[in-house]
Amino acid sequence: MTSPAPTRPRRTPLRSMLLGGLVPSAPLVVLVPLLTWAAAGPWAAVSALLGAVLSVVVFVLGVVGIKGVLTGPTASTMAGAFGVFVLQLAALAAVIWSLGQTTWLEVVPLAIAFILVGMVFQAGLVVGYLRIRTPLDVTLPGETR
Template sequence: MRTSQSRARASSPVRSMLRTSLLLSAVSVPVITLGAWLLRGADGMASALIGAGVAVAFFVVGGLGMRAVIAGEAALSMAGALVVYIGQLIALVAVFLVLRGADWLDGRAFAAAAIIQTLVWQVGQVVGFRRGRHEIYPDVTLPSGS
């Protein structure tokens, strides 16, 4: 049985996934914002920037939350992941409620930017996971001759 101490030392792919996704986001958010400005004007640009920003914040909070869950007890991983997900959804609903009455908000630009940024983030997570180093059996001790 694994202990929380051995899990905390185990390598997690989440760091690599966050780093790669943030790097891709640093490139994609300005491109998305520029595209929205060209297609929808100033309100579209602001809406796209907020939509992409909300998507990035959503995934960063989830990634950091999962990093904390992975470092904890193995028996609590699924419950911890559910708590992180519910927390993300509550925050997302709060953002939507705040922005609901904004007259300047261009809903199409906001939604398009959020969807595009979500796809960019997913690509970043897959690439980051594949490039990340993870221990498959962190509790196994190799012989000293190896």
């Protein structure tokens, strides 16, 4: 007797979007600090690493927050998405402010890494979302093909 084949996990939009965002941005979390180290030294590289990691964390938490918004009532979707965005900005501002109180942080490498990794992550989210979409073929009543 053979056992049934293991089932693959169902692909969901959230999973596809997270993979679409994480796969291209993960190498940048390593590559950007290494390039920064070569160009500007070790403390700039640490700042770039912090910016890259901060970017990935903020955007992953945003996608997870949007998942929670979408499971709620449809009427509050836009307000919930705006709330997630405001929370992301507030958390990011608090983290950047607290990091700005240190003497070792270099702001320019942190900002460049944050923006670069964030843009790649966002582009990956869009690609992940577009991959999961399925075409809908509907024939309406009274319509002929």
